[in-house]
Amino acid sequence: MPRFSLGHMPTPLQPLQRITSYVGGPRIWIKRDDCTGLATGGNKTRKLEVLLGDAMAQGCDTLISQGALQSNHARQVAAAGAVAGLKVHLVLSDAVPDRQADYARLGNIQLCRLLGAHVQVVPGDSDSDALCAQLAQDLAGQGAKPYLIPMGGSNGIGALGYASAFAEIATQMHALGEPLDAVVLATGSGGTQAGLMLGAALMQWSGQIYGVSVSPDYALAEKRVGKALDEASALLGLPTEVARRVPLIVDEAFKGPHYGVPNAATYQALELAARQEGVLLDPVYSGKGFAGLLAACAAGGLLHGARSVVFLHTGGAAAMSVYPEVGATAILA
Template sequence: MNNATHRLDLSSHPRYDLLEGPTPIQPLPRLSAHLGGVNLFVKRDDLNGLGGGGNKLRKLEFLLGEALAASADTLITVGARQSNHARLTAAAAARAGLQCELVLTRAVPRFDADYLENGNIVLDDLFGAHVHDLPGSANALEFANARAEALRAQGRDVYVCPLGGSSPVGCLGYAACAAEILAQSQALNTPFARIVVPNGSGGMHAGLVAGFAALGVDPQLVQAFTVYSKADHARANTLDKANATARAIDAALTIEAPAVVIDESQLGDGYGIPTDSMREAVRLMASKEGLLLDPVYSGKAFAGLIADVRAGRHAPGDNVLFVMSGGTPGLFAYRSAL
């Protein structure tokens, strides 16, 4: 990771503070020793205090900023039954004094009581959100937009957040995170050879790519493991979002296709469906470092990092950073799968 002479200025974009400051970067000494040869670090985006913590708060700072600038009184967003983004949208809305409605689909083929009634869905209710429970075949965003129009007809001002909060506005949260990582890397005198993340709706990956490009750092530094769709689809989706985010930062900034590095080896049978490698990764991180990976995003992405280390795809002595995206409540929803 090279020193950057470029500057990333997001001050023109409205922002509502939801974080307590930069999340720490911590070494994983026992796990590094166990795997051998590579120095593993984690960026603890799971540690944010609001709503149980998680990476979606970075996006929600900018989404809520835009919503409040437009005088919204209601947030609506979409996701699967155990959506981390939905849970944190509900928490952020509560913090800002807004009404919140969640349009959640049963898109993941799990029908046990833990998945349907535990985990994030418990917290959605505690945060005061109104949940619309839709079948897996439903078009959640279409429903959300229709619901928004109905509420607007009643005089409400409604802001609709997309899946995962991954609009160009939401992705700015991870462009800002790129600058945060770069500053921490320099302060720690620890250059990272690779930054590994999960790729679901693509917003975290797209924001980091756009942010590093704006900072003059090669965005191929970031590698994602897709947990939502096949690599070709995830790559095209992330590239589109990275370019839209880049234009929001600097109209002259363009992201080329090779900048988006995505691996589909950990997807398994699909989104939210457990894999043996995910189970091993969750248990290894917990038993060696006392840290909790979620079963849907970080668990699969960290499984990919473990596989790469074991296969010798990182040079001995490399410093590799993994972004822990949060989602701990999902462990309770997936109790029977762990």
């Protein structure tokens, strides 16, 4: 697949020594995909390198995508369009309840506008797929050549970015002389987990890709991940059973009351990472994923007996300003 270079790769892999001691289980490492460099970074950069490669190979001049108001994906699409000289249209849904007015004007949405994207805000129950399709039709009628990017960049093309990312993680761990028993990540639209599973299958790796849901239940996660896996397999000419060799794991215990709404476990994970390791997570994705990591690696957790576990930091700290409650009071004793 053609690629358009956007990120700083390979991203760092660093040990979390104090967190490892705190948990008392396997050695814990963090893969810093928050350091991809594209407008504060994040995991979508890897997907967008392949998606923009496809868009530009087709001669497209406009990107269309969607997400919530504080979408990390939307921010990175806006930045990718700026780098590539493409126009960007974003359909952002007001899908997170009970937030303050600043939620709709600061953080990621502010950066989207700064980066030059055309932003359309719609109610949370809107059919964003239909709205994006109609927008593509309207822009094509005006002479543009639009390229539709799904929520989170999570289709088969986007997943290929994380198939190669798995190889990057495995290579880094091998160079350190460390075993790799599991990779833990926050999972939402499913493309990142699908890509990691595909990469793991291609390398015939026998560990666990441990997804921690930020919103979807297992059935929806299975549908999203499976669709991206099947599309990626078709692009590579692989039988679907090859990509599905790695079992799907989705832990629903840390998704909280709603997408974009943290709970006590999220706040504790955010504070622990910041105060023990100087690592900034986010309240929507990586904070929930890290909460799942801590529980899985602690005594009685599914990964407690592992030797080395890598947490994939997917970025998102750009949204911290619209969660003023984070850090306002101490969660840890």
